[in-house]
Amino acid sequence: MSITKTLLGRRDLADIISTVEFNHTGELLATGDKGGRVVIFQREPESKNAPHSQGEYDVYSTFQSHEPEFDYLKSLEIEEKINKIKWLPQQNAAHSLLSTNDKTIKLWKITERDKRPEGYNLKDEEGKLKDLSTVTSLQVPVLKPMDLMVEVSPRRIFANGHTYHINSISVNSDCETYMSADDLRINLWHLAITDRSFNIVDIKPANMEDLTEVITASEFHPHHCNLFVYSSSKGSLRLCDMRAAALCDKHSKLFEEPEDPSNRSFFSEIISSVSDVKFSHSGRYMLTRDYLTVKVWDLNMEARPIETYQVHDYLRSKLCSLYENDCIFDKFECAWNGSDSVIMTGAYNNFFRMFDRNTKRDVTLEASRESSKPRAVLKPRRVCVGGKRRRDDISVDSLDFTKKILHTAWHPAENIIAIAATNNLYIFQDKVNSDMH
Amino acid sequence: MLSKGLKRKREEEEEKEPLAVDAWWLDPGHASVAQAPPAVASSSLFDLSVLKLHHSLQQSEPNLRHLVLVVNTLRRIQASMAPAAALPPVPSPPAAPSVADNLLASSDAALSASMASLLEDLSHIEGLSQAPQPLADEGPPGRSIGGAAPSLGALDLLGPATGCLLDDGLEGLFEDIDTSMYDNELWAPASEGLKPGPEDGPGKEEAPELDEAELDYLMDVLVGTQALERPPGPGR
Numbered sequence: 001m002s003i004t005k006t007l008l009g010r011r012d013l014a015d016i017i018s019t020v021e022f023n024h025t026g027e028l029l030a031t032g033d034k035g036g037r038v039v040i041f042q043r044e045p046e047s048k049n050a051p052h053s054q055g056e057y058d059v060y061s062t063f064q065s066h067e068p069e070f071d072y073l074k075s076l077e078i079e080e081k082i083n084k085i086k087w088l089p090q091q092n093a094a095h096s097l098l099s100t101n102d103k104t105i106k107l108w109k110i111t112e113r114d115k116r117p118e119g120y121n122l123k124d125e126e127g128k129l130k131d132l133s134t135v136t137s138l139q140v141p142v143l144k145p146m147d148l149m150v151e152v153s154p155r156r157i158f159a160n161g162h163t164y165h166i167n168s169i170s171v172n173s174d175c176e177t178y179m180s181a182d183d184l185r186i187n188l189w190h191l192a193i194t195d196r197s198f199n200i201v202d203i204k205p206a207n208m209e210d211l212t213e214v215i216t217a218s219e220f221h222p223h224h225c226n227l228f229v230y231s232s233s234k235g236s237l238r239l240c241d242m243r244a245a246a247l248c249d250k251h252s253k254l255f256e257e258p259e260d261p262s263n264r265s266f267f268s269e270i271i272s273s274v275s276d277v278k279f280s281h282s283g284r285y286m287l288t289r290d291y292l293t294v295k296v297w298d299l300n301m302e303a304r305p306i307e308t309y310q311v312h313d314y315l316r317s318k319l320c321s322l323y324e325n326d327c328i329f330d331k332f333e334c335a336w337n338g339s340d341s342v343i344m345t346g347a348y349n350n351f352f353r354m355f356d357r358n359t360k361r362d363v364t365l366e367a368s369r370e371s372s373k374p375r376a377v378l379k380p381r382r383v384c385v386g387g388k389r390r391r392d393d394i395s396v397d398s399l400d401f402t403k404k405i406l407h408t409a410w411h412p413a414e415n416i417i418a419i420a421a422t423n424n425l426y427i428f429q430d431k432v433n434s435d436m437h
Numbered sequence: 438m439l440s441k442g443l444k445r446k447r448e449e450e451e452e453k454e455p456l457a458v459d460a461w462w463l464d465p466g467h468a469s470v471a472q473a474p475p476a477v478a479s480s481s482l483f484d485l486s487v488l489k490l491h492h493s494l495q496q497s498e499p500n501l502r503h504l505v506l507v508v509n510t511l512r513r514i515q516a517s518m519a520p521a522a523a524l525p526p527v528p529s530p531p532a533a534p535s536v537a538d539n540l541l542a543s544s545d546a547a548l549s550a551s552m553a554s555l556l557e558d559l560s561h562i563e564g565l566s567q568a569p570q571p572l573a574d575e576g577p578p579g580r581s582i583g584g585a586a587p588s589l590g591a592l593d594l595l596g597p598a599t600g601c602l603l604d605d606g607l608e609g610l611f612e613d614i615d616t617s618m619y620d621n622e623l624w625a626p627a628s629e630g631l632k633p634g635p636e637d638g639p640g641k642e643e644a645p646e647l648d649e650a651e652l653d654y655l656m657d658v659l660v661g662t663q664a665l666e667r668p669p670g671p672g673r
Binding site for chain 2 (some may be wrong): 075214270320
């Protein structure tokens, strides 16, 4: 079986992409960037007339979500970079999403206008008041179709909830609340209330001198509205139950893998720091990403992950150089496919990796302009670590560490993936060749 | 710094940092590093970590995760170096590695109490490693490289004991204030006659010669009037 990745869209965006997120149907794809902008792409319906245009993604709306701010009290600039976007489940014709920078979360409502009223009695077509003497009869204004206009408006601004930098937001399955997590605290908000939030996790020590661990990511369980998980810089995961106590400092479950003594180094802690955690769609598993691996955890087993996949183990001997140039602190995200059978994560040199949990096969692909022709078959890539080298292999020392794929997203139902490579967005679709079996 | 989609030729190696195999950076206890001189390696890694900590703290709002990871790594290195240098046991709670940074000077005198014990630790650590060479502009992009190399001779406290005082007393009043600024502030022990840091740092408003009595007085002032001293200077 060959993996054909057809390109459904590639955009050269103005700024470095900082987050990518499909909505719940996969019809919309939102990206946030370093300049505080949000760009939403919409999938065109597949047309029978043009079977080759297989539902490509086009720009639907662009808006400025966050602006740079200045905190006068501390003389600090607050970056406008969008850290995370999360879509709300759609409840009416409008779409809503939450976007956040380091300090402030905003709820945006996206509506379409494709009709406008015509035939006013008191105004003419340009909106100017009519001379009343010319009005001889009354008419009822009618709605006439117009060019589609997408309107975006900020509905709520959730500010002043966080002292430290927000790294995650997650909408609860109850569709009424959501949480936001910074380095030391997690807050619970109601989507309709902006002047109040509840602190549900606080790991700030009484004496900051004793600080040894920070929160790196957090997410609500997809089905149980009382459960959420948060990961730490020490590589542990804590599952918390909001029914147990108002302040969930005491975890219900602690997921932690004991350190492998044969792999111990000064950098053991840094590479064990979890950069992303995602519940499976089923809610039974969790996926975590640390510097060198992705791990699948069963919620019923705290002692160790049930599966571990090496993303780029060839970097294990280069940790000191990666520490020196700070690459070891890069935070990669991870993603499940719709059926929880394949997991994906990014790496360096614009490579991204996919692991099939059932067949245990994995593949390395590259998001680059060369591979971005519409019906190109993405060629699997290989990194060689010495020894026999095949023709198209890349040697470890030739990897470009400035080209990192930190943000990836998988369509909730189909085999469509969105890859953010610096300021380029690639959207690939997996098509199994019809003549293959 | 990031290329705008130019196809990178294989021959263009100058921008990439060649990654040598760093077997010797592994823990000295590791089997494969039997031949490597662990003391030298640890020392360079220690200096590198100190430099990183210095850069991190120079930022107006340090990345807490980066900071914590570097500090923890520094602790590990310190712990592995300690037996080699026959250090006396560090008094508990183990003070975080004290690093040269007098840019974010704190006026909170609560530090003075722990200062004395920490300075004692420093004098032991000083003997272990030389001052790091001033690195060429290899620092992480976006960070200002201070003029002076952080020599271990001028040591400050990574002691956010200050945070407690302000935090508890003013929590209700100033809920939205980020006390991490005060939590991570470092004290410039100018009274010890140590070398001051780069001139672009804030906090030079204090008289350089503060002694314990003045610190106590300052503490009373702070507690009594609840006057917040805002660290001056622009952001990054």
